[in-house]
Amino acid sequence: xxxxxxxxxxxxxxxxxxxxxxxxxxxxxxxxxxxxxxxxxxxxxxxxxxxxxxxxxxxxxxxxxxxxxxxxxxxxxxxxxxxxxxxxxxxxxxx
Amino acid sequence: xxxxxxxxxxxxxxxxxxxxxxxxxxxxxxxxxxxxxxxxxxxxxxxxxxxxxxxxxxxxxxxxxxxxxxxxxxxxxxxxxxxxxxxxxxxxxxxxxxxxxxxxxxxxxxxxxxxxxxxxxxxxxx
Numbered sequence: 695x696x697x698x699x700x701x702x703x704x705x706x707x708x709x710x711x712x713x714x715x716x717x718x719x720x721x722x723x724x725x726x727x728x729x730x731x732x733x734x735x736x737x738x739x740x741x742x743x744x745x746x747x748x749x750x751x752x753x754x755x756x757x758x759x760x761x762x763x764x765x766x767x768x769x770x771x772x773x774x775x776x777x778x779x780x781x782x783x784x785x786x787x788x789x
Numbered sequence: 790x791x792x793x794x795x796x797x798x799x800x801x802x803x804x805x806x807x808x809x810x811x812x813x814x815x816x817x818x819x820x821x822x823x824x825x826x827x828x829x830x831x832x833x834x835x836x837x838x839x840x841x842x843x844x845x846x847x848x849x850x851x852x853x854x855x856x857x858x859x860x861x862x863x864x865x866x867x868x869x870x871x872x873x874x875x876x877x878x879x880x881x882x883x884x885x886x887x888x889x890x891x892x893x894x895x896x897x898x899x900x901x902x903x904x905x906x907x908x909x910x911x912x913x914x915x
Contacts, residue, residue, distance in 0.1 A: 716850035721801035722808040744850035746880070748841075766808065 698754040699783055704730045706758060707789040708781060716744035719785045723777075726765055727789050732757040734780060741782075754783040803857040825866045832873060842882060848872040 700706060710724040711717070718740050734755040738748060762775040769775070835843040851872035852860060863871060878885045 716846065716853055720807045721805045740846045743844055743846035746844075746847060748844075 698733055698736075698756075700730045700733070700754075700756055700786060700788075702730050702732060705789040706730055706756075706781075706786045708758075709785050709787055711785060713741070715741075717741055719781060720779075722765060723760070723779060723781070726760055728758040728760040730756045731759050731778070739782065755780055756783065756786065758786070802853050803860060804853050819864075822866075828866050828870050828873075832869060835873065835877075842880065843873050843876045847876045851875040 705727065706729070707727050708719060708723050708725060711719075734757055736752040736754055738750060739753045742748070742750075757778055758781050760777045760779070761773070762771060762777050763769045763773050765777055832843065832848075834840065836845065848869060849872075852863075852868045855863075855868070855871065859871075860868065874883070874885060874888065877883045878888075
């Protein structure tokens with residue numbers, strides 16, 4: 695059984711976690727709705743490594759695709775433009 | 790699809806500037822200076838699998854906590870250098886004051902060498 699929560703095709707929402715300090719989820723993508731395109735595997739969490747905590751736990755990562763017109767309300771480009779970004783599992787919920 | 794509420798203001802760090810208005814971008818290439826290469830070589834050694842003294846994640850965290858003024862004042866390589874010193878200090882691997890004294894001594898030695906008149910090599914005719 696796989697130990698990651700999401701699979702390619704899953705609709706997800708990016709959480710706006712009140713996590714202080716070093717995080718890897720930029721502000722502009724929080725609360726946006728996207729679709730998982732790829733499971734990118736398990737890595738030590740950079741949000742822990744940034745504080746010298748290198749003993750884990752490892753976290754799952756995903757490549758997630760968003761419509762640019764959804765991310766940027768005033769987007770001027772093509773409605774087909776996409777944003778692909780890697781997000782760690784603890785920053786995602788099922789949408 | 791419902792429009793999600795905007796992210797909580799004030800939660801993002803000063804470095805998290807994606808999507809903000811930034812004015813005009815100056816596309817001029819900055820020349821790479823020798824000390825930039827030395828800086829990155831040191832970073833490579835400090836972070837290699839043998840030492841693991843300073844990781845890129847720790848460096849990012851360090852310059853995200855410089856404070857906004859210092860962060861904006863420093864160039865890319867200056868930020869990285871300052872962050873390395875901060876992390877090495879935090880881990881007790883160097884003493885910042887002692888380190889800065891050595892930097893000052895090295896600068897003074899250089900200034901003194903520059904100020905010294907060129908050595909007069911006697912070309913006395915015989």
